[in-house]
Amino acid sequence: MKKTDIVIIGAGAVGSALARELAKYKLDVTVVEKNEDLGGDSSKSNSAIIHTGYDAKPGTLESQLVVAANPMYDKLTKDLDIPFSRIGALLPAFTEEQFEQLPALKHKAMMNRVYDIEYLTGEQTLKMEPNLNPEVKGSLYIPRESIIDPFLLCIALAENAADNGVHFMLGTKCTGIKVEEGAVTTVQTTAGDIQTKYVINAAGLYCDEIAGYVGKADYYVTPRKGQFYILDKNTSCKVGMIILPIPTKITKGKLMCPTIHGNMLVGPTAEDMLDKQDKSTNAAGLESIATDVRKMIPNVNLRDTITQYSGLRAQRNPEGLNIDVYDDLKGYVNISGVRSTGLTGSVAIAKYVVDLMIEGGMKAEFKTNFNPIRKGTPIFAELSNEERAALIAKDPRYGNIICRCETVTEGQICDAIHRTLGARSVDGVKRRLRAGMGRCQGGFCGPRVIEILARELGIAPEEVRKNDPGSEMLTGKAR
């Protein structure tokens, strides 16, 4: 039987951040992930914002960890070589009713120790974002609200963890946890049993099911769907910051912001669901985004959309971020209630959990050779012509552009496949490099990416998948 010190269940943002945090210690760590690729479920489809925590419920664990996490991203993203931008957020008020809420929102930010929030007049607001509804009466400006690439964050955290010795078991589902004499002993998976001293439940949307294996499901999780539009980089009406609506009692509302790659992101809806796998979009949801966002940005051109997607937030009932250890269940850590702030919170949650485990008696000695630095695949589209020429001279495959919309080269695709925890599927390539994420949505590069994946992985083209087993791109040879 496979033996390890710690099993982390889930390789979303929290699981990946935990893996990297634990990689700093002389511990044997294994991550079990049901999906074939990193990035989990909720972690890969969300609004890609690194929040300040200005609007968290003051005094909660969520407030504490999100507020603590935000300043960590400057160094982290440099170390991991992933894009990150502190573009700031605006909360514009267009009606008297909204305007009257600004002081309370500002006070809440202060309670959350987000002191760098500022009030702007309508005129100042329009100067910063000329595409806002000119009716704007004033706004709150939160400079440290930031954007990131959520796939790359998870992938880079996990890759760096793996390079520092963490084992990842992808495509492996946890099917049970054995407890003996009040302590966890074994994690049962579709790839066999793993003997372990610790289990950390970072299963996000499915964390209630995992908790059920050890009798700690005193809550349940329902999916809350959020649908989004992605707009073409060339769309006429853009914003430079994250434009957030004034929240109502029911919802935080729908935002518009640039993505880290220069597209516009518009959404999300908030629809309570039952099916944890239903990530479909629907016409009514998409229509509601259009109606709501036009109130803030009247000229937003949703016909410039290149794709729409939906993500599922893990809604805990009762709600709230909870990190639990148990006197009657040694070695088990339960993380639940990680919701829309989870991407931001992940790195602080990881630190908090590890600290909690050490306080609880876990022997953890620092490694002397932990390497925090990860070097990403070169981003050809962002290089200068001189850098491009140098790269092609070194490896001619960088001269062969496969994805013309996002300028992704064969050299990059090969690197993404062959690096640690590399791409194994069309979506894997897309999430790492953006090949197929542009305006033609893989119309031109899709067939070429299938060819390259088959060649580099040594498999038949008909074995190439979009993502998980069952998502084969082709059905066989033509006759």
Place this chain on the structure above:
Amino acid sequence: MSNKIYDVIIVGGGPAGLAAAVGAKKAGAKDVLIVERDISLGGILEQCIHPGFGLKTFGEELTGPEYARRYIKEVLDLGVEYKLETMVLEVGDHSVTGINSKDGLFIAEGKSIVLCMGCRERTRGAIMTPGTRPAGVYTAGAAQRLVNRQNMMVGKKVVILGSGDIGMIMARRMTLEGAKVLAVAELMDYTAGLTRNRVQCLEDFDIPLLLSHTVVEIKGNKRVEGVVIAEVDPATKKPIEGTEKLYECDTLLLSCGLIPENELSKASGIKLNRITSGPEVNQFMQTNKPSVFASGNVVHVNDLADNVSEESERAGKYAALYAAGKLTAGAEIPTVPGTNVRYICPQRVCPTEPATLFFRAAAPQKNVTVKVLAGEKEIFSKKLIKINPGEMEKVEVKPEQIAGATQITINVIAN
């Protein structure tokens, strides 16, 4: 890369680029370079293995690759230079910046440039089809490449959304390859593509064509498991509740329109037309930048490769004349789409030379008269039994007819 200055540099080696090269050479250009991003010359023709090409140009029916071969042979015989697997990153007034594995990054200089980048397909995202995002949703052209060039099947039970020519041709192709095509759904109440394709690709194979229908949902988490098709109100194009029907299939192909590929044109400051999404040109296929010409589907989406070739030979010819200093600019007259006309290409006419005006109707109409006006004066009219947006029409105008006019208008009027 040598320091040679080309007479004409052509961006794209598909039907437009090949014909532009031929046109340029025949008009006396000495050094002509084609820059092509794919692995061979011929562009999309290489995957169009069906017949129907060349009736106008060669007076016989050829397949796409056969049609391409004729032009490729001529291009090679005329001594045109070309670079394959080369991506153009930037177009200047007299240069193109490109990259490939062999030369790395290079700048080629030319006295004139012809843009022949063709077009791309509208995607599922662009038409906002709701539902899940499984494997098995392809644009018809991507599927055509996989089947015809890479010898791979994309699915076994297929629904096609959109009745563009590629969609109808792929309906037949998939059937011939052993797949079952359940239906072709079309949002409009008429087919988007050519009548001959409707007859030869759908009717001859008993493939149901559902006019005024659309896909309202894609089902399946990993691979497509089905699509829901609903009837739409012909006036509003909104799905009619209660008409939804599930089609169990593993593949959805999209043939919902083509968009000229103008990222390079846009970046280089070329004026684009709002309707065609392509560069605005005169009858010499000259853009607002005098040294830059454009032709083929990058300008406006044609229904026949033969039309692309004709237009592009013309672009090549005038690009060569420009390079030789023999094409001088003068005042131009704008063309204006009137009643039931969606667009006219060229958008400007130089009144000292004759011009062919290509145009498309905005909606299908029976028993009509096409009237061409120079200013207020009618200079031409012809009767047609029917007019269809899927089939391009043309009229000729002569210098003496349009001299002094401030604009040229085409109207399509019921008889």
